[in-house]
Amino acid sequence: MNNTLCPESEISISAKKNRMIMKELVKGQESATQLKVLLEKPFGSEGSLSCQELTANVLRSFTQAISIINSSSADEVAHRSLLNSGQNGSPVAVSGENRSQKGGRGRYNRRKNALTWTILSCTTDDNHAWRKYGQKRILNSEFPRSYFRCSHKYDQGCRAIKQVQVDQENPNMLQTTYIGIHTCNGTPMATHSAIGSSSTEWESSYLLNFDHHDSKVPNVQDHHISSPNLTIKQEFPKEDTHSDVADHKYSDPNLWSDLKDFQPFKPTIMPFRMESDNNNNNNTNADNVYSSCTDYQRLNMNFEMASVHFDTDFHFDESHFDESPLL
DNA sequence: TGCATTTGACCCTT
DNA sequence: AAGGGTCAAATGCA
Numbered sequence: 001m002n003n004t005l006c007p008e009s010e011i012s013i014s015a016k017k018n019r020m021i022m023k024e025l026v027k028g029q030e031s032a033t034q035l036k037v038l039l040e041k042p043f044g045s046e047g048s049l050s051c052q053e054l055t056a057n058v059l060r061s062f063t064q065a066i067s068i069i070n071s072s073s074a075d076e077v078a079h080r081s082l083l084n085s086g087q088n089g090s091p092v093a094v095s096g097e098n099r100s101q102k103g104g105r106g107r108y109n110r111r112k113n114a115l116t117w118t119i120l121s122c123t124t125d126d127n128h129a130w131r132k133y134g135q136k137r138i139l140n141s142e143f144p145r146s147y148f149r150c151s152h153k154y155d156q157g158c159r160a161i162k163q164v165q166v167d168q169e170n171p172n173m174l175q176t177t178y179i180g181i182h183t184c185n186g187t188p189m190a191t192h193s194a195i196g197s198s199s200t201e202w203e204s205s206y207l208l209n210f211d212h213h214d215s216k217v218p219n220v221q222d223h224h225i226s227s228p229n230l231t232i233k234q235e236f237p238k239e240d241t242h243s244d245v246a247d248h249k250y251s252d253p254n255l256w257s258d259l260k261d262f263q264p265f266k267p268t269i270m271p272f273r274m275e276s277d278n279n280n281n282n283n284t285n286a287d288n289v290y291s292s293c294t295d296y297q298r299l300n301m302n303f304e305m306a307s308v309h310f311d312t313d314f315h316f317d318e319s320h321f322d323e324s325p326l327l
Numbered sequence: 328t329g330c331a332t333t334t335g336a337c338c339c340t341t
Numbered sequence: 342a343a344g345g346g347t348c349a350a351a352t353g354c355a
Contacts, residue, residue, distance in 0.1 A: 132332060139344060147346070163346090 028061025118177045124164050128182060142168060150184055158184035 035054040049057070129151035137144050143166035150158040160182045167173040 131330095133349095134347060135333075136345065145345085149347095161346095 024061045028058045031055075031057035031061065115181060116177055116179045118175060120167060120170075120173050120175055122173060124174055124176060128160070128184075130162065138165070141165070143171070150182060152182075152184035156184040158182050160184075 031049075031054045034049065035051060035058065038049075038051055038054065130148035131151045131153075132146060132148050134147035135144050136147070145163055145165040148162045148164065150160040152158040160178065160180045162179065163177045165175050165177075167175045
């Protein structure tokens with residue numbers, strides 16, 4: 001056998017991460033339960049956390065779990081890359097490595113195996129500093145797509161990027177696709193202080209899709225996995241409350257015009273489904289039941305479903321990743 | 328003056 | 342070949 005890359009340590013790492021994910025999901029479920037109780041009995045619950053705090057906890061748990069999943073998948077991709085490179089002792093050519101050296105301009109550096117996930121949000125804000133490096137008009141799309149890289153690309157070598165585009169179906173919303181995970185300091189989890197202080201921004205985004213394996217940007221309709229996503233302001237620190245619109249100086253005046261008057265909305269939580277369920281079309285009954293629930297029941301269901309999935313189907317084992325075509 | 332954004336060119340992927 | 346992603350010079354702003 002060729003698999004000599006310390007399988008035992010890999011298993012223990014995966015198991016550890018699995019436990020971390022479970023822990024986060026359970027925490028989130030507990031917070032959602034408390035939230036439900038709080039909303040059913042708004043009086044006489046002195047001493048318990050506020051709705052906002054509980055909701056923030058729920059969102060934080062989702063975000064933490066997603067973050068752990070990301071890092072696990074990244075580890076796996078890196079591991080597989082190592083395995084692939086070991087065939088004859090020489091590294092596998094990196095995309096673009098042996099291609100034109102002509103100045104390097106426009107060189108396509110996008111990582112094919114980079115983790116991607118998309119959120120729909122009212123704001124572009126998150127807890128990272130981004131720098132815009134491009135904007136393109138996209139075919140059949142009314143709105144241009146903006147390209148951002150992590151501000152710490154050069155000082156810390158962080159390779160995270162994101163693409164922001166106004167949602168075609170709902171111009172009040174922004175579709176943000178994150179590609180790659182931050183390796184710089186100052187992750188959202190590292191600075192929780194903003195969570196309690198800003199109660200509207202995190203309310204306004206939720207995860208549309210999460211992709212372990214390739215960098216395809218999912219369609220808006222593909223709500224296979226949905227959950228709230230934490231967003232914290234830091235991106236363009238401005239004092240003006242309209243900074244989201246005015247201070248970004250996007251060249252297309254239509255891009256942000258509708259965002260000036262956006263109303264915070266209560267996120268609709270969609271069922272959490274793992275990718276393995278994508279082809280399952282027998283969800284009609286479950287979906288009907290689900291759609292009749294309150295948002296808070298849905299939230300709880302999400303955590304329960306996520307917990308079950310992680311407990312039974314998703315152990316970060318080899319087989320899960322072997323199903324994916326990795327280069 | 329230094330940093331961020333804009334924008335057209337270049338190059339990669341499909 | 343078309344569309345999309347990235348680069349870097351030009352430009353704007355504090």
